[in-house]
Amino acid sequence: MKNTLRTSFLSISRNEALARGIAAQFVMLSDPTVEELSDIRTAVSEAVTNAIVHGYGYSQGEVKLDLEAEEGLITVVVEDFGRGIEDVELARRPFFTSAPESERAGLGFAVMEAFMDSVEIISSPGKGTRIIMKKRLSPNA
């Protein structure tokens, strides 16, 4: 059975908790393990933080969070229409941060990659960033 949920919210920090809460509720319908649920919540939080901090630089814009579940495969898409990423490969590198002054750890993409099965980043400078993450849930025997 396939299920989808499409949401859109403003890029305010308070909405990070809202976004990962929505994602968790959605994923719960697919009977995840505690660890899988925790992994997805963390990855969503990282992607949404990226949109708010890097995409919009704390200014206000729209963040989209689209969720899909099909046969135990969870797909999360987080999209912003902010400044985009100049060098995606550099941004993926652990401990690289474009905002060292604000004490970012530079681990956002590394965490998404560690906690999800796949992470695809599509970005155009000046247009925005789309992060597509997938995770297959273990079947409940």
Place this chain on the structure above:
Amino acid sequence: MQGDTPLTQNTHRSERPAFNKEVFDLQITLCSEGSRLTAFLSGELDQFSAERARDELDAALSDGRITRIEFDLGGVTFMDSSGIGVILGRYRRMMERGGSMSVMNAKGGVERLLRLSGVYTLCTERSSK
């Protein structure tokens, strides 16, 4: 006094739905003892709450006698890399004054995130209680 309407109904109308502050909001309790500052954190540590954590920790660390910071993350229900940023930033401050850091009691996803980020490799064990 209220006729048929029970008094409790009015009370319910002004009640706020349970937004469980203790689960969602970050709580910070700081205890300093000599050169050691212990930070007991609970709730959710993300980019939103990281700023307050940073401010409160740095206010306590303005006491230059503190050379050891201990993070007790036993009550942390959620943390992402913004939390790692908070810990690494305070670690740097300790290093600047030749001090040390430890991180204790993390569970579940918080524990895995700490391992992944290499935070534990920066920690030193407490030599005495």
